[in-house]
Amino acid sequence: MMSSVFSKTFYDQRWSMGGFAVGLGILxxxxxYLYPSVAxxxxxxxxxxxxxxxxxLVGSMALVGSAEAYLxxxxxxxxxxxxxxxxxxxxxxxxxxxxxxxxxDILLTRPIERWRILxxxxxxxxxxxxxxxxxxxxxxxxxxxxxxxxxxxxxxxLSMLNTLPFAFWVLCFGLFCxxxxxxxxxxxxVATAVVVAxxxxxxxxxxxxxxxxxxxFSPMYYYGWGAPLLFGMRWDHIGIxxxxxxxxxxLAIIAFQRREIVS
Amino acid sequence: MESVVLTxxxxxHYGKTIALQDLDLEVxxxxxxxxxxxxxxxxxxTIRILLTLIKxxxxxxxxxxxxxxxxxQRIRRLIGYLPGELSLYDxxxxxxxxxxxxxxxxxxxxxxxxxLSERLQVSNVDQNIGSLSxxxxxxxxxVQAMLHRPALLILDEPTNALDPLIRAELxxxxxxxxEAGMTILFSSHVLAEAEAIxxxxxxxxxxxxxxxxxxxxxxxxxxxxxxxTFDNDAPVEAYRIVPxxxxxxxPEPNVIxxxxxxxxxxxxxxxxxxxxxxxxxxxxxxxxxxxxYYQTRGTYNYDV
Numbered sequence: 001m002m003s004s005v006f007s008k009t010f011y012d013q014r015w016s017m018g019g020f021a022v023g024l025g026i027l028x029x030x031x032x033y034l035y036p037s038v039a040x041x042x043x044x045x046x047x048x049x050x051x052x053x054x055x056x057l058v059g060s061m062a063l064v065g066s067a068e069a070y071l072x073x074x075x076x077x078x079x080x081x082x083x084x085x086x087x088x089x090x091x092x093x094x095x096x097x098x099x100x101x102x103x104x105d106i107l108l109t110r111p112i113e114r115w116r117i118l119x120x121x122x123x124x125x126x127x128x129x130x131x132x133x134x135x136x137x138x139x140x141x142x143x144x145x146x147x148x149x150x151x152x153x154x155x156x157x158l159s160m161l162n163t164l165p166f167a168f169w170v171l172c173f174g175l176f177c178x179x180x181x182x183x184x185x186x187x188x189x190v191a192t193a194v195v196v197a198x199x200x201x202x203x204x205x206x207x208x209x210x211x212x213x214x215x216x217f218s219p220m221y222y223y224g225w226g227a228p229l230l231f232g233m234r235w236d237h238i239g240i241x242x243x244x245x246x247x248x249x250x251l252a253i254i255a256f257q258r259r260e261i262v263s
Numbered sequence: 264m265e266s267v268v269l270t271x272x273x274x275x276h277y278g279k280t281i282a283l284q285d286l287d288l289e290v291x292x293x294x295x296x297x298x299x300x301x302x303x304x305x306x307x308x309t310i311r312i313l314l315t316l317i318k319x320x321x322x323x324x325x326x327x328x329x330x331x332x333x334x335x336q337r338i339r340r341l342i343g344y345l346p347g348e349l350s351l352y353d354x355x356x357x358x359x360x361x362x363x364x365x366x367x368x369x370x371x372x373x374x375x376x377x378x379l380s381e382r383l384q385v386s387n388v389d390q391n392i393g394s395l396s397x398x399x400x401x402x403x404x405x406v407q408a409m410l411h412r413p414a415l416l417i418l419d420e421p422t423n424a425l426d427p428l429i430r431a432e433l434x435x436x437x438x439x440x441x442e443a444g445m446t447i448l449f450s451s452h453v454l455a456e457a458e459a460i461x462x463x464x465x466x467x468x469x470x471x472x473x474x475x476x477x478x479x480x481x482x483x484x485x486x487x488x489x490x491x492t493f494d495n496d497a498p499v500e501a502y503r504i505v506p507x508x509x510x511x512x513x514p515e516p517n518v519i520x521x522x523x524x525x526x527x528x529x530x531x532x533x534x535x536x537x538x539x540x541x542x543x544x545x546x547x548x549x550x551x552x553x554x555x556y557y558q559t560r561g562t563y564n565y566d567v
Contacts, residue, residue, distance in 0.1 A: 002359050003366040012354065102350035106407065109314045110367040111340035261316040262277075 005107070005117050009124035013090050017128040020086045024079070024132060025139035031074045032143025032151070035067055067149045071140065072159070079136065079163055080223055083129055084170045084195045090128065091174030092188035094121045095256055100184050104261045115253045122175055122249065129167045133160050158233055165241040166223040170195060172248035173219075179255035195219075219244075265292045266325070267415055267446040268313060273322035275308050275470075282308040284470040286322070290415075290448055295441055297461035298450040299553055305470040306450045307347060310417055313448075314344055326415065340368070343408040347419030347450065349400060353393030357385055357403045360392065361410055368411035376410035382432055397424040405433065409440070416440065419450045434460050454550040466556050473556050485552045486510070486522040489530065491539040493517045498537040505533055 137160045144151040177187040198218035205215035215221045222237035268290035275283040283305045290296040311317045315335040324331045326338045361376045383402040401424045465475040497519045510522035
């Protein structure tokens with residue numbers, strides 16, 4: 001039953017959400033399903049290299065040798081990018097996309113406040129991210145069971161939860177871009193550029209010391225990859241992502257309230 | 264009579280372009296009000312201001328006595344709108360669209376939507392809107408605008424792509440709605456339909472309101488076309504003294520066609536001195552009145 005902006009937005013994203021959920025679920029399943037073979041091959045390579053070389057290349061031997069470290073590297077390094085792609089597709093269509101399609105003439109002439117429209121859309125998109133994350137978790141658990149890999153389910157769940165503050169930040173920033181730019185392409189381009197630049201900055205800062213300070217301006221820095229699997233939750237980082245996300249959400253609401261819907 | 268729409272000095276610029284200048288407009292309860300003008304005249308800008316989609320630079324607009332700047336949500340509850348450049352959600356079916364827009368207007372009973380769909384012959388209510396013909400999309404647009412029985416219905420070019428039978432049915436629906444108390448603001452290029460169903464019309468030119476009145480009033484102030492046929496050569500010079508003569512043509516040696524605002528008795532006096540064999544008084548159509556307000560180089564151009 002399509003009875004609200006929330007349900008309509010959720011309905012609209014069903015195919016992309018389903019695609020991402022199934023795709024990431026299958027990917028995660030195979031990542032864990034293949035872990036025993038990968039770990040075996042990796043161990044042979046490391047034995048051949050010697051401990052000091054192996055450490056310099058991939059960090060702690062102990063961590064590389066664990067399913068948690070493997071999952072952290074194989075999945076949680078890239079999962080935020082996958083989620084960001086989904087979020088940018090959906091958020092850019094919320095305001096800029098509806099204006100381009102001229103469907104705002106139908107929606108905004110109804111007795112519903114604009115701030116509420118934006119919040120309902122944001123909530124529906126975020127629910128989509130939660131479902132994708134849930135599917136990814138199920139894929140990981142299924143893969144671990146199929147390959148008989150021991151995995152701490154609490155840590156896995158926390159790591160999955162840890163992706164949500166980052167997703168919230170991208171959601172809010174994407175909505176902000178969608179609310180301030182008239183063109184859907186521009187909104188998507190700017191949001192993508194910021195996320196990719198942040199990803200690159202944070203990745204490069206691990207090798208280039210002069211970038212370490214700058215990397216703190218990247219949302220990826222506060223995401224912390226699969227940190228909870230290895231080091232536990234960083235609540236201060238989560239707070240920063242949620243706080244700055246809320247600021248962007250507020251700015252998006254203000255921009256949308258003031259936006260003129262020209263024909 | 265109570266004003267449903269009342270604007271005062273409504274002005275809107277897009278950069279250096281004047282879209283609307285000091286527009287004073289009144290639409291009264293229960294009337295079908297025609298809003299006439301070509302593209303770029305300011306009709307759509309006016310409508311979008313009333314719908315709170317854009318904000319005026321200056322001036323005020325009241326709908327049902329409430330200021331649109333302060334009570335946008337309350338006002339939108341009372342309005343139904345069909346955009347001129349209609350774009351619906353292509354991925355929904357008409358039935359889903361009616362449910363969605365109905366729920367946004369707190370309408371649970373879909374019986375009126377069903378009745379309208381039946382009367383307007385909306386086919387394939389369970390097929391995606393994107394795959395419907397333009398005419399069917401227009402019908403769906405009309406139903407979504409009316410399904411909550413708005414007190415004020417704003418229709419921008421409502422008969423686009425409709426066949427004559429459906430158009431006639433739409434006129435009937437609109438007349439019935441008006442009798443039930445609905446007020447309709449009707450923007451159109453098709454002057455014949457404004458003439459057919461509007462109680463009053465306003466003509467807008469370059470963002471300014473140039474004339475408002477009933478069709479009868481507009482016709483009364485417009486020049487009449489008179490065709491005079493004589494037995495012999497027409498006495499052209501004698502007829503030049505007809506008051507308020509705006510045009511004179513001689514299509515044949517014994518025929519004169521004149522456009523004049525003169526009262527019939529003034530013309531009869533001239534005819535008494537130079538009697539024609541035949542006289543034809545033609546009623547001016549709304550189209551001619553409209554063109555009269557717009558023509559700048561043609562045969563006549565009304566004072567505004």
